[in-house]
Amino acid sequence: MNTPSRRDLFRGGGLAAAALTLSACGWGRTEPSGTGTGTGAARPGLKVWDQFTTSPQNEAVKKIYDRFQGAAIARSAQTGDQLTTVGKTALASGTGPDVIYYQVGAGNAGVLADAGLLRPLDDVAAKYGWLDRLTPFAIREASLDGKLYGLPNESENTVLFYNKTLIEKAGLTVPETFDELLTFVAAATKKGYTPIAYGQSDVYPSWWAFSMMAGNLAGAQPMGDLIFDNKGSWNTPQLVEAIQLFFVDLVKAGGFIKDLNSLGGPDAQSLFLAGKALMNLNGTWAVGTIEKDMPGQEIGIMAMPSVNGGPRVYPGGIGSAYYISAKSANADLAAEFLDSLYQPEAVKLWVQEGKIFPPVPFESGGFTLTPLQELAMGVAQNGGGDARANIGYAVNHGLASPGFLKAMTSGFQAVVAGDKTPAKQAEELQKAWEAGLTS
Structure with missing residues (x-):
């Protein structure tokens, strides 16, 4: 009984009333799932399932994934509602992805974690310094029972x-x-x-x-x-x-x-x-x-x-986070991939082209942002005033x-x-x- 992704509310098709049984954004898919990115067939493969099916996020994500040289990325872009439907079964069977981009919270990723399907990431976070690079708010969002399970994305x-x-x-x-x-x-x-x-x-x-x-x-x-x-x-x-x-x-x-x-x-x-x-x-x-x-x-x-x-x-909130499957045979490679998503050039792509604000401090002086993006960035950083009082x-x-x-x-x-x-x-x-x- 999970909740659908907010992004699904902006991709067309809407959410059926049956979603109230509870199986955070767009309506109608513009890109097919199973889009492959990355080059170099000799490299090991890494299966990644995400929710970025519409423009401009889909195009930005392709570029971000293509930056990673550690593996050939076999990407499947699906709506959050689709991932909710098939994600748990696929992860449990061992035929699913190495990395899945899934909604945060006890009623979402918590269901997968309780079933033993997600790998805790505290050791990975320590290795790559994520606790120092990511905002405390985002870490809190992607944690379950005191353990970090996901690399959070999309400060919303x-x-x-x-x-x-x-x-x-x-x-x-x-x-x-x-x-x-x-x-x-x-x-x-x-x-x-x-x-x-x-x-x-x-x-x-x-x-x-x-x-x-x-x-x-x-x-x-x-x-x-x-x-x-x-x-x-x-x-x-x-x-x-x-x-x-x-x-x-x-x-x-x-x-x-x-x-x-x-x-x-x-x-x-x-x-x-x-x-x-x-x-x-x-x-x-x-x-x-x-x-x-x-x-x-x-x-x-x-x-x-x-x-x-x-x-x-x-x-x-954090719309979703990247999680590593507990059954992945490529867990170390998957962690390396996750770290690559928040390198400076990747952050610039997330913000400037994907119009998404990752939960890491960054200077926007060299970015090209629209007036509406500037407003959204101000909200994300301090709520237009005192972050503690104005960001809930x-x-x-x-x-x-x-x-x-x-x-x-x-x-x-x-x-x-x-x-x-x-x-x-x-x-x-x-x-x-x-x-x-x-x-």
Whole structure:
């Protein structure tokens, strides 16, 4: 019972309702799987499965893998949903990849680790100095039960993209407080726009929304302590208010389309890309798609507006990480390959061409970045202010179990439908959280 990749929400096809059984980004594949890269047939082979199926990431990854001279890379690019379906079986059989790019967290890679299918990487991290090179946040994301299992990639933040061009044309101003947001959505609706492109028939979007509101109401660090260390509770007045404000008050104010529970993430994003919505609740992983499909539009990035003068938090996370199969006969070679992914020239390719921010410090002075990339980079580095206060955590990471993830998805849908109160949802989230810790 794993969760699908966020990237799948931007590749077409969407996520079936069956995903709620819980088998983080794009819709529709543009590249076939099984793409081979690397040269030199005399070198040993290394099988790598990743999720970079769309432009511009796919092309950048080809170049990054081609830099590695230690082995001929046999690459298979698949959606995260596909990897969730076949990854565990392939790894268990020994016929799968040496390296798999898989979603982080107890409900994702944790399932593979519990089955003994992933190789712990603490010794490798010490050998290559990863703990000094990678950000502590990313190390925390890719660790399970105190052990490092993956080499994390894709520093991502949940954000609100806003179309400044259309907002100014409509005679509106970008809201800074939640009260201003309620006024903004009412005015935008009267002018014929969907205020916020957001739909929650897929599993991920409601988690993004709750992460934003929870960070603003409860605080970034307290949420991190709860998500990763089980310090605190999901059933608190702050989190009940977070649920109330977004899933009840903002819905009643006309913030979204009326049939919110039937709208998938891909269709919500399409509203924004087509200029029919003024904002899009999404993540920095969508920068490349927005730039490609919205030429001539000035797009901004903001956090959820402040509640009662509190902080504005960008929930952060690592989309996925590279893991080495416990059954790989090429584990040392695989570790060497992973280290090559964050050499300076590879980092430049990730950022400049793949439009992805790897979780390592780097100077962007020599890079060619677009204005939207610059904004996303600022969010990733410090949240536009104090990193400790303004960069938060994704509620579906850390210790979140499949049962807890399901309780969020179905529960928030019930709140929007009027079938469950925010207080009841907070109570049931805490029960699901506790059950997941003991299962």
